[in-house]
Amino acid sequence: MKVKICGITSLEDAQAAVRAGADLLGFNFYPASPRYISPQACRAIAEVLRPTGVCLVGVFVNAGVEEVRSTLAECGLHLAQLSGDEPPEVLAELGGLAFKALRPADSQALDGMLARYPARASAPAWLLDAARPGEFGGTGQSADWRLAAGLAARAPLLLAGGLKPENVAAAVRQVRPWGVDVASGVESTTGRKDFHKMVEFIQAARRADLAAEPASAPRAGKYGPYGGQFAPEVLMPALAELEEAYAAAQSDAAFQAEFERLLAEYVGRPTPLSYAARLSEALGGARIYLKREDLAHTGAHKINNALGQALLARRMGKRRIVAETGAGQHGVASATAAALLGLECVVYMGEVDIARQQPNVQRMRLLGAEVRPVQSGSRTLKDAVNEAIRDWVANVGGTYYLLGSALGPHPYPAMVRDFQSVIGREARAQILAQAGRLPDACIACVGGGSNAIGLFQAFRADPGVALVGVEAGGEGLATGRHAARFGDPRKGRPGVLHGTFTYLLQDADGQVAQTHSISAGLDYPAVGPEHAFLHDSGRAEYTSAEDGEALAAFQMLARTEGILPALESAHAVAEAVRRAPKMSRGSILLVNLSGRGDKDLDTVLGLLDRQTGGAQ
Amino acid sequence: MNAPRDLNRKPTGLERIRAAFQAANRAGRAALMPYFTLGYPDAAASLEVIAAIAGAGADLIELGVPFSDPLADGPTIQRSTQAALEQGMTVRGCLELTARLRERGVSQALLLMGYANPMLAYGVELYAADAARAGADGLIIPDLPLEEAAQAQAACLANGLALVYLLSPASPPERIAAAAGATSGFLYLVSLNGVTGARSRLPEGLEGFVARARAAARTPVAVGFGISTPEQAAQVGRLADGVIVGSALIDSVSRSAQPARAAAEFVGNMLSALSPQPPGKGAGERSFVGEN
Numbered sequence: 001m002k003v004k005i006c007g008i009t010s011l012e013d014a015q016a017a018v019r020a021g022a023d024l025l026g027f028n029f030y031p032a033s034p035r036y037i038s039p040q041a042c043r044a045i046a047e048v049l050r051p052t053g054v055c056l057v058g059v060f061v062n063a064g065v066e067e068v069r070s071t072l073a074e075c076g077l078h079l080a081q082l083s084g085d086e087p088p089e090v091l092a093e094l095g096g097l098a099f100k101a102l103r104p105a106d107s108q109a110l111d112g113m114l115a116r117y118p119a120r121a122s123a124p125a126w127l128l129d130a131a132r133p134g135e136f137g138g139t140g141q142s143a144d145w146r147l148a149a150g151l152a153a154r155a156p157l158l159l160a161g162g163l164k165p166e167n168v169a170a171a172v173r174q175v176r177p178w179g180v181d182v183a184s185g186v187e188s189t190t191g192r193k194d195f196h197k198m199v200e201f202i203q204a205a206r207r208a209d210l211a212a213e214p215a216s217a218p219r220a221g222k223y224g225p226y227g228g229q230f231a232p233e234v235l236m237p238a239l240a241e242l243e244e245a246y247a248a249a250q251s252d253a254a255f256q257a258e259f260e261r262l263l264a265e266y267v268g269r270p271t272p273l274s275y276a277a278r279l280s281e282a283l284g285g286a287r288i289y290l291k292r293e294d295l296a297h298t299g300a301h302k303i304n305n306a307l308g309q310a311l312l313a314r315r316m317g318k319r320r321i322v323a324e325t326g327a328g329q330h331g332v333a334s335a336t337a338a339a340l341l342g343l344e345c346v347v348y349m350g351e352v353d354i355a356r357q358q359p360n361v362q363r364m365r366l367l368g369a370e371v372r373p374v375q376s377g378s379r380t381l382k383d384a385v386n387e388a389i390r391d392w393v394a395n396v397g398g399t400y401y402l403l404g405s406a407l408g409p410h411p412y413p414a415m416v417r418d419f420q421s422v423i424g425r426e427a428r429a430q431i432l433a434q435a436g437r438l439p440d441a442c443i444a445c446v447g448g449g450s451n452a453i454g455l456f457q458a459f460r461a462d463p464g465v466a467l468v469g470v471e472a473g474g475e476g477l478a479t480g481r482h483a484a485r486f487g488d489p490r491k492g493r494p495g496v497l498h499g500t501f502t503y504l505l506q507d508a509d510g511q512v513a514q515t516h517s518i519s520a521g522l523d524y525p526a527v528g529p530e531h532a533f534l535h536d537s538g539r540a541e542y543t544s545a546e547d548g549e550a551l552a553a554f555q556m557l558a559r560t561e562g563i564l565p566a567l568e569s570a571h572a573v574a575e576a577v578r579r580a581p582k583m584s585r586g587s588i589l590l591v592n593l594s595g596r597g598d599k600d601l602d603t604v605l606g607l608l609d610r611q612t613g614g615a616q
Numbered sequence: 617m618n619a620p621r622d623l624n625r626k627p628t629g630l631e632r633i634r635a636a637f638q639a640a641n642r643a644g645r646a647a648l649m650p651y652f653t654l655g656y657p658d659a660a661a662s663l664e665v666i667a668a669i670a671g672a673g674a675d676l677i678e679l680g681v682p683f684s685d686p687l688a689d690g691p692t693i694q695r696s697t698q699a700a701l702e703q704g705m706t707v708r709g710c711l712e713l714t715a716r717l718r719e720r721g722v723s724q725a726l727l728l729m730g731y732a733n734p735m736l737a738y739g740v741e742l743y744a745a746d747a748a749r750a751g752a753d754g755l756i757i758p759d760l761p762l763e764e765a766a767q768a769q770a771a772c773l774a775n776g777l778a779l780v781y782l783l784s785p786a787s788p789p790e791r792i793a794a795a796a797g798a799t800s801g802f803l804y805l806v807s808l809n810g811v812t813g814a815r816s817r818l819p820e821g822l823e824g825f826v827a828r829a830r831a832a833a834r835t836p837v838a839v840g841f842g843i844s845t846p847e848q849a850a851q852v853g854r855l856a857d858g859v860i861v862g863s864a865l866i867d868s869v870s871r872s873a874q875p876a877r878a879a880a881e882f883v884g885n886m887l888s889a890l891s892p893q894p895p896g897k898g899a900g901e902r903s904f905v906g907e908n
Contacts (some may be wrong), residue, residue, distance in 0.1 A: 005813035121749070122741055156742065178742070230732055231761045232688040234784035234809050236791065376694060377684065386687045393688070396786060496732045496759065497685060509706040510737025511684040 221410025405448025
């Protein structure tokens, strides 16, 4: 679904539109339009925007071929939209450079227009607007959606006319256009675009488009439109084998009992729920409770899933496990589970992550695992997943792929969620026992999202409990250096990576984007598909914390509670720090402290050194 | 889904693919299908290399559409697609190169091989339409198994494109049957459990795998992954209707100061290895499964 924001009159609005996720921007050269822009002003904006890859469109009314051509060239625009009563020859002479805006009163009028103006060879073929005799361009009136649907079925149609955040979803469902065009519907006052309205509009259009995909029978492993099994053929039989083995293990009381025994006797569960009295006091609002996954064996929640899957691997008769790791926590957990169960273990880890998480690399080696450095791509978590999958593909018979987050092809997202759901089950019982009621919100950081989905699972049916996922805001969403899949609608769009359909940070060409976060565990371009579903359905909300906020939260928690959180978990703490002061003292925030911060000491001390160095 | 049907139209992609296999069959050999990455080492050079591959007589050509995370590919193709992306290659750029190959008179069947995400980002229907318009004859999407392919299948059908499914030695009989029934153009047999890349010898059990697939297939079957030498190609050519060679070709092009010449030479050597050596088997003796 493409979105064109039309009637741009300032650089500020243009940049906001690009940030909001627009694919095309329109500049109106019709002098009578309230959104008129001079070619000179347009050229200055276009110069700045061209590198973003957004398609820039000039809107003309009854201009001649030469005027259109020279204006496009002078301003550096890609396409012309002809919104007047141009003779068909003008369109023909401009060839692929122009598309026609049609404003038919009825189907007869439309047929007449189509005879005069054939479809442009590539998208968009036409634009369809509301009929308003004597007026040209955007009038704010709705087009005839029934006519539009017929036209959209013939060729890629750009639908315009009275669209706004409130009605665009209905229009998309009924018309199924190639793209939608909006001007006044996303403005605060005439000619001034409103960023939030643009975001709302674009997201509503894209969601409706996804939801309107041809309906297929609901399949296991789908979360709304998300999830699935986008895997090479060689893995499909292995995934089927895994699905079957996992289903059998789930209904096997002996398997479940063994898992629970290990969680209690080896991991040290249940982990405590700690009331953070001094932190709550310092913030002066909601009471904050911490679910202490940092106290699980190996220092993070990752061990819950690693043990569950390693038990499954052993049950399936696999002697070798491969795993990927970002921060090293899942690698350590996998190496630990493999040592405990006597399995061979190979961990793939990006070279960049190896450099910033040395203590965990040493830990894995001491536990008997082989750590294989990954040099391809960005040399971080996503590339480690690629290599782990390639290893699995090559050794599919005897090897088990122990995926560390609620990601990847089905059944991994469901399986990882199930093994992690012990977090939420314990936390729900503990908060009821300690506080006598459920929390107002559950907060967890979201990389792939396994600790978050494990916490959320127990509270999903509690309507009064808000579920809040915190993504890595990196150096700020505006800088592009972050890992906020939901937070950056321009780069974060549904796509396929590592076997699943989910929100994915990517460029306009569908190439996976580079990510950045202070925390290696959140530094990943995709998110678990169930989070994509929770996001779109509105059951969970997703926000982000920047590197600096996470670092400040890390320090605050250390000094008020005597706990060094993992930098990943510090993102969740940062969200609590933001929220608590605005809430009453009777309210409760439950924060998942997914891991401990010992592994991050080098990173944190380095950054703090630089901060104090800068202050001197 | 609304492609106009013109009786005086040029052949559809499917027809061109079928004709390519039939022509090779008439010559008494398996079809040779080289793979090369669009945009490697840069756009202009890849155009020369692919034109040379065509000029040297390849029967069909796979055009690699670069993706940032090619998880079914080994180091050689990874490096080539990465280099192409660094040179600014895009999906749109790949379609333009395809059109330019046609303008230069390349008449072979052309198959775009690329991962799902760039296609989804472009828009599945639009991608199929633009690919057909550019002159491509079919799509191969290694991370789009049957279960997820409904939309792509419909888009290919509407535009006369083949959508080629893959099978692996691990595929059980029911998956072989399903892929054989759904594929169009040909059936792509991945010779081994692993990623693309040159190997020193052919995998064991290949003969049985090809036989199982052939028994189910209604189209020609072609074997790819791990075929690097003319000798290996000849061995595979005795089993299958098509032989796909990628990494070894890219390796030899990468090593050479004259990429186009190296490519032509490579293809020439492969073709002579595939061709019947008199007094060997004649054309009439080859069994061949035509598409129904």
